[in-house]
Amino acid sequence: MPLNKSTGMPSASIPEVARATVLAGLQAADPALRRSAAQTLAGQPEAVPVILDALERESSLAVRTALLDSLAATPGDEAVQALAGCLRSEDAWLRNAAIDLLRGMPEQVAPVIAHMLIDPETDIRILAVGILDTLRHARVEDWLLQLIDAETDVNVCGAALEVLTTIGTSAAIGQVTTLMRRFADEPYITFAGRLLLNRLGRSA
């Protein structure tokens, strides 16, 4: 019968490669080799600059994904800062991939998120709110409330309010009410604010 019991699973293993080999691997013509080299960099803080450099020039989606995963699997501030830095990229795929990864790293993101929420660039603040959307961290509501207290851009406030409509608690009532007054002429803020207050059993 040509149905053959497999004689053994291991047909390949993660190669034990030296740094020089990894660097050479990242420049190989075959994307499978570059992806394999990218995966070996996971968990090595000293490899963060190498990963960022490779991300700059890499065109293969599979390799770029492996590079980002390696970054996310690396302990230390430098790696999470590097991922946060990807939010400034012109490349929408890179921004979205970085956001997805940061959402799954609540403890590592916590020390940097406050800075991202006061970044001079409006887009970065909006993307930071996007990270908070599904971040499993006890301080998410606090961060959003601090943001809407001080934020002057209506789009950033709108993004924060949208997240609060889902996760906001009674602790948000005062600040959301103030926000609605500050932006009384903005229909979306009024709408989302009412939605939240109604959910919390308060009328606007």
Place this chain on the structure above:
Amino acid sequence: MNVSAEAPTSNISAEDFERFREYFYRRSGIHFESTKRYFVDKRLIDRIQAAGCADFREYFSLLRFETSGREWQRLVNEMTVNETYFMREHYQFDCMVQSMLPELVARKPRGEPMRIWIMPSSSGEEAYTVAMYLLERWPELARWDVEIVSSDIDTRILAQAEAGLYSPRAVHQLPAAWLQKYFTREGENWRINRSLREVVAFTRVNLNERAEVAAYRNYDLVFCRNLLIYFDDTSRRRAAEAFYDVLRPGGFICLGHSESMSRISSLFAIRKFAQAIVYQKPLEQA
């Protein structure tokens, strides 16, 4: 999944539950929602008692520091859900023999085996269904060698799969002719014949352990059905990446009907066949 209505005999505090949930997630990739608290507590208490520990704290220390990994494996066996049946979502097997395999063999070098991975294996129903489908509905089997590997994190269920004894419920969707041909009746149950048991390799693997999955490469077809629904976003993405590396370029992966690779990873292409929607690793690496 069957969850008993019987109350646990002692309490797992909310703090203990959170600690355990985080620990179990980190080691297995399986995340329990808070709605599964009762399910988790009951099994945890069973294991605390079976291991002879006085309380959660003592048991948690045992889990974390034991060198053999035996208690961890027993716990995993308790916490994983194993419920399936022969011919489940059979349209994907129709797709396998009518669409995917013809496409795969069209570019496969003669002499290279066709490799199929079922992950998770559960009690073996899917792996044996694949084998029967190939024997009954894929005439090309005469010309190709096929290897079927069926893997799971749960060693107890793998032993059950190798034994191949099934309840009437598990076989209720099988064609009567297949039941007669490939099974032997044992009381109320049905045992799959040795000839079929011998063509499936059952192996243990933790999909969340990259080093373990690295041993699985060059597969043409993967069935991973109704597993990712138990994972959180991060683990799903990690699993999708693992499957990407497991597959040959052009290889296919079938997920459960409620699961969508498009929401997990952009590494795969959607393939809409007449029988089913499946996902494909691009022939040329993206």
